[in-house]
Amino acid sequence: MQLPPGITEDDLIRQCKNGDIKPLEMLYKRFYGYAMGIGLRYCANRDDALEVVNDGFIKLFNSLNSYDPDKPFKAWLRRIIVNTAIDKNRREKKHLWNDDLELANQISTQATAIEQLNARDILNMLNKLPDLHRVVFNLYEIDGYSHDDIAALLAISASSSRVYLSRGKERLRELITKAESHERRF
Structure with missing residues (x-):
């Protein structure tokens, strides 16, 4: 306006x-x-x-x-x-702190997959992350908070913040790889 x-x-x-x-x-x-x-x-x-x-x-x-x-x-x-x-x-979401953290597969992706994604695709992928992973990812990667700041905001340890960020990134890699392989089929 x-x-x-x-x-x-x-x-x-x-x-x-x-x-x-x-x-x-x-x-x-x-x-x-x-x-x-x-x-x-x-x-x-x-x-x-x-x-x-x-x-x-x-x-x-x-x-x-x-x-x-x-x-x-x-x-x-x-x-x-x-x-x-x-x-x-x-x-x-009282269970936010108890998310299932079985996302340990490290998958590499090509930069071309990210280049072909639009903002809506990225938001949809972020929404597929467990809540705590999405919040930590946003705070750290997008809003620039440090792990110590995130720990204070969310009442978790700084090392937990690092783990949630890492696992969130791993899950995003999986989603990007899946999107890339889906696109190759069409």
């Missing part, structure tokens, strides 16, 4: 801090797509991602007065959405 002429992002945030409803709606519409992209990476389906985004915006609106305008707003929003998704996984 484009902002009305003469209104900057900072102006919009300032108006939101005053409690005006219209600027809150404009802020939501402006960053909805960005937040939904983050939510889809962390959630298994669109409904869960939408719930995370809406819950994240509620948290954002409630804590808008603590936002530091000297820091990028999108980074602050991303952190809220990521933390909301992690909280949702914690609440709803």
